[in-house]
Amino acid sequence: MKQRTYELTISPNGEVEIHVDGFKGKGCLEAIKLFEQMVGETKDVRHTSGFYEPEEDVHLHSERHH
Amino acid sequence: MVASWPAISSAVAAAAVSLGFNILQDAAQEGLPLNTEAETSRKVTLDVPHSEVVTGTLGRDQRLRMSRDGVMAEFSRYARGRAAVCVTGAGYSEEQLRAIGEELGGRMVQQYMLTKLKNEMAARGMDLVEETVDETQSIRLRVRHWQN
Numbered sequence: 478m479k480q481r482t483y484e485l486t487i488s489p490n491g492e493v494e495i496h497v498d499g500f501k502g503k504g505c506l507e508a509i510k511l512f513e514q515m516v517g518e519t520k521d522v523r524h525t526s527g528f529y530e531p532e533e534d535v536h537l538h539s540e541r542h543h
Numbered sequence: 544m545v546a547s548w549p550a551i552s553s554a555v556a557a558a559a560v561s562l563g564f565n566i567l568q569d570a571a572q573e574g575l576p577l578n579t580e581a582e583t584s585r586k587v588t589l590d591v592p593h594s595e596v597v598t599g600t601l602g603r604d605q606r607l608r609m610s611r612d613g614v615m616a617e618f619s620r621y622a623r624g625r626a627a628v629c630v631t632g633a634g635y636s637e638e639q640l641r642a643i644g645e646e647l648g649g650r651m652v653q654q655y656m657l658t659k660l661k662n663e664m665a666a667r668g669m670d671l672v673e674e675t676v677d678e679t680q681s682i683r684l685r686v687r688h689w690q691n
Contacts, residue, residue, distance in 0.1 A: 478689045478690060479689070479690050480687060480688070480689055481687070481688045481689075481690060482685065482686070482687055482688075483669075483684075483685075483686040483688065484683065484684070484685055484686075485660065485683070485684040485685075485686065486681050486682070486683050486684075487653050487656050487657055487660070487681060487682040487684075488649075488653065488679075488681050489646070489649045489650060489653055489679065489680045489681060490592060490649035490652065490653070491592075491649055491651075491652025491653045491655070491656050493656055493660070511667070514663075515659065515660060515663040515664070516656065516659070516660065
């Protein structure tokens, strides 16, 4: 299993910024989708250098536990 | 995204407390007019930015009032699901009241998003490992998630 770390900042006006760490390639897009389900539409995405590295196989759990 | 009044009133209460306001539950429930004691008070009503994400299907008569240092603020919902905050206070300029209203409105959405994120992340098996508030009053969360 791989550990992912996310850093979220909720500004005083309620905007949410998410820094996704530990991904290589476009795998981070899965994480962005996951957080979009939680907070709503994405306004802006900025890629780090990791985005341009070779891809890895990524599947994030998005199911809810009841 | 649809939110219930308890979720929103909880966010409003958290925002109010974080800014030193006292919630006036009884006045809100009884539907008393805002700021009955000071006819000379200035009054500013503001839209709460991004509030459509938190108001959902609220009834229009639902409102929440709070006070601090002679300032009275009231959150309510109006058409199309947006929220407004009305701020009154004797001895305050319109700019001061506007600043108070903007701060309260922003904090309400911030607190709502905080609760929502915590619930959503917990439901997805993510671990909140750190929560801090920085000097700009932004809330910072560090979250850990294991994946296959």
